[in-house]
Amino acid sequence: xTHPHPHHRGHxxxxxxxxxxxxxxxxxxxxxxxxxxxxILRDGSTHGYELADSLADLVPAERIDMGNLYRMLRALxxxxxxxxxxxxxxxxxxxRTYRLTEQGASLLDTWVDALxxxxxxxTAFLERYRDRREE
Amino acid sequence: xTHPHPHHRGHxxxxxxxxxxxxxxxxxxxxxxxxxxxxILRDGSTHGYELADSLADLVPAERIDMGNLYRMLRALxxxxxxxxxxxxxxxxxxxRTYRLTEQGASLLDTWVDALxxxxxxxTAFLERYRDRREE
DNA sequence: TTCACATATATGTGAAACACATATACTATG
DNA sequence: CATAGTATATGTGTTTCACATATATGTGAA
Numbered sequence: 085x086t087h088p089h090p091h092h093r094g095h096x097x098x099x100x101x102x103x104x105x106x107x108x109x110x111x112x113x114x115x116x117x118x119x120x121x122x123x124i125l126r127d128g129s130t131h132g133y134e135l136a137d138s139l140a141d142l143v144p145a146e147r148i149d150m151g152n153l154y155r156m157l158r159a160l161x162x163x164x165x166x167x168x169x170x171x172x173x174x175x176x177x178x179x180r181t182y183r184l185t186e187q188g189a190s191l192l193d194t195w196v197d198a199l200x201x202x203x204x205x206x207t208a209f210l211e212r213y214r215d216r217r218e219e
Numbered sequence: 220x221t222h223p224h225p226h227h228r229g230h231x232x233x234x235x236x237x238x239x240x241x242x243x244x245x246x247x248x249x250x251x252x253x254x255x256x257x258x259i260l261r262d263g264s265t266h267g268y269e270l271a272d273s274l275a276d277l278v279p280a281e282r283i284d285m286g287n288l289y290r291m292l293r294a295l296x297x298x299x300x301x302x303x304x305x306x307x308x309x310x311x312x313x314x315r316t317y318r319l320t321e322q323g324a325s326l327l328d329t330w331v332d333a334l335x336x337x338x339x340x341x342t343a344f345l346e347r348y349r350d351r352r353e354e
Numbered sequence: 355t356t357c358a359c360a361t362a363t364a365t366g367t368g369a370a371a372c373a374c375a376t377a378t379a380c381t382a383t384g
Numbered sequence: 385c386a387t388a389g390t391a392t393a394t395g396t397g398t399t400t401c402a403c404a405t406a407t408a409t410g411t412g413a414a
Contacts, residue, residue, distance in 0.1 A: 096372075096399055097250040107326045111333035112249045113341065114371070114400095115232040119246075123344065127351055133391050142344060145336060152372065154392055177380050177391050194242040196348055201280060202246035203341045206334050209258065209277065213331055216262055231370055231401075249371090250400075268362050287401065289363055312362050312409050 113202060116143060118156065119195035122188055125166060129183035132157055157182060165191055248337060251278060252291065254330035257323055260301060264318035267292055292317060300326055 098109050117139065124130070124138045135157075136148045157180075160166045165188040172178045184192070234243045252274065259265070259273045270292075271283045292315075295301045300323040307313045319327070 098253070107329040109326070109329045109333040111251075111254075111330070111337040113337060114247045114249050116246075116340075118233070120344065123348055131391075142347070143340060145340060147373085149373065150391085151374085151376090151393070151395090155394085158393090177389095179391060191242045191244070192348075194244045195246070196345065198244040198246035199341050199345060202248065203338060203345070205251075205278060205280060206248065206338045206341075209255065210331065210334060210338070212277070213258055213327075266362075282402085284402065285362085286364070286366090286403085286405090290365085293364090312360095314362060 110145065111206075112146070113199070117146065117148075117153070118160075119192060119199065121153075121156070121160070122165070122184060122192040122195065125182060125184040126189060126192060129181055131171075131179040131181050133179065135182075160188070163187075245280065246341075247281070248334070252281070252283075252288070253295075254327060254334065256288075256291065256295070257300070257319060257327040257330065260317060260319040261324060261327060264316050266306075266314040266316050268314065270317075295323070298322075 096110075097112060098107065120139055120142045121135060124135060124142065130138070132150070132154050136150060136153060139146070139148050139153075157166065157168070161168055161182075164185055166182045167185055168180045168182045170178065171181050230245075232245050232247060255274055255277045256270060259270060259277065265273070267285070267289050271285060271288060274281070274283050274288075292301065292303070296303055296317075299320055301317045302320055303315045303317045305313065306316050
């Protein structure tokens, strides 16, 4: 499976108008791919290409960039957050299989706390939006 | 009121370790200042400097950068999302007072939809994290 | 009355995160 | 044996942002 995502090309969060004075906005959590990756690896080791498919489920709004994904995996390995092993015994092409280290599990926990906070901030925003709307 | 925020300098989302193999992570919604700004202006016109204080409440985890805030306000004005008026009649220093346009109100609505989605994505992530943890 | 501090707006600049393009090589299959 | 799918990787420009700095006016205390 490849990953075509034709929508809203060329921008980050907000694009110019679409048709009929509609705005298109994408609320992205910065570096969200990283905790998503860690969570997937916590539930079982895999290789980069398969991670992309799992990520597509966990982060539906995000187009997965394979180039940046592999770069991120090697950066995480350099920091001791994941470890990898090159497998040439498995059927199919050779691949590098990643697993989470203890350091990585600890980083995942830290991300979870941060995401909890982010969620509360967003929820507070949405509540304020709706509260004053209904006055 | 000025805005000192000494914590976690120099990085975006993830910093190197702190003391005792702890990670410090900040889950930021990209460009979140923009919708926060729009929401505050929906509830009443103000000027840039005061917006910073209101933002500090709405977005507690974020250090407010005045330079970028003023830049953003002028960019939003150029796009017709806010309108401003230079006031020299009020007590105190002259200031530029901003108000939300209809375009801006529509953009705020769009942001709300996007933030709703982001909230659901984060919630799904946290649920998956906790589910498998308790098995 | 001047010095310090708060208010208020603004520009310059470099780095991180990211989108998009492209390269490479092997495997499976019709 | 050509084509599509699997798998990993590098190159590069843009956006968003952190941090530094500039400028000018108002206010209160020494």
